[in-house]
Amino acid sequence: MPRKALRFETTEEGCFVCTSHKTNPDGYFRKNFNGVSKMFHRVMWKHHHGEIPEGMEIDHLCKNRACCNVKHLRVLERSYHKVITNQTRYLERFQKAKQYWQDNKPTGVELGRLFGVTHSCGSYWIRQWKSELN
Template identity: 35%
Template sequence: MRFFEKVDKGSEFDACWIWKGAIDEDGYGKFRMPDKSVKGTHIISWELANNRTVPKGWHVDHLCRIRACCNPDHLEAVEHSENVRRGTSFAAKNAAKTHCPRGHEFTAENTRWHHNSRECITCIRQRDRQRRQAQRAEREFDSARGD
């Protein structure tokens, strides 16, 4: 098959199968199919090894974290949310956090979602309390000056 002519299966010391053909701007191998469509090499490799297509809405995750790898033993079809969670993106790193920057745990009771991001309710309450105290002190200062 023409696909495997562009795969470097490495050696016994290197288990990744590196794609030697075209690579997209994100580092993933790409391959032009007979119908002229372009598909990710990791997806083609997974589909050939599993004899089925990737389920709709799912992604093929690189367990080895090497984007140009198309060794089916290094690939797993997972839901989009799982693929993001396993990644190293900003969103993945934030999703993995269990505590806010001040050390309060993100629990169902202590977490508020605002514009698709988590907020610590304990921190919100402390911030609001400090703001009210500052406003009260400012009013007292103004009344003491006679404003």
């Protein structure tokens, strides 16, 4: 059976995404190379820039994991990558929680339960937001 041809499309943001094959549930697009499944954006990076140095990871500047546009990729130290990814996630959650708090005035416990943080973290956030109002 012939293999399905790879087809890519460029989004409005300039992201280069595969439209012929599905991305993995984690959002990354992987492709089989001689029986080895590889993350396609890493393959693209290597093709343009050479080997990825040990301990380094490829980060998407556009935050679109499916994107394979080398211009949207940068190489980062693995430990640093983890930190900024967690910070972004934390910040998003923090901002959503703040919005929810402004609209509904939940307790720290409720906030913790709704946003997947401990109740002390929820209470800490609330104290912070209250102090911003003063």
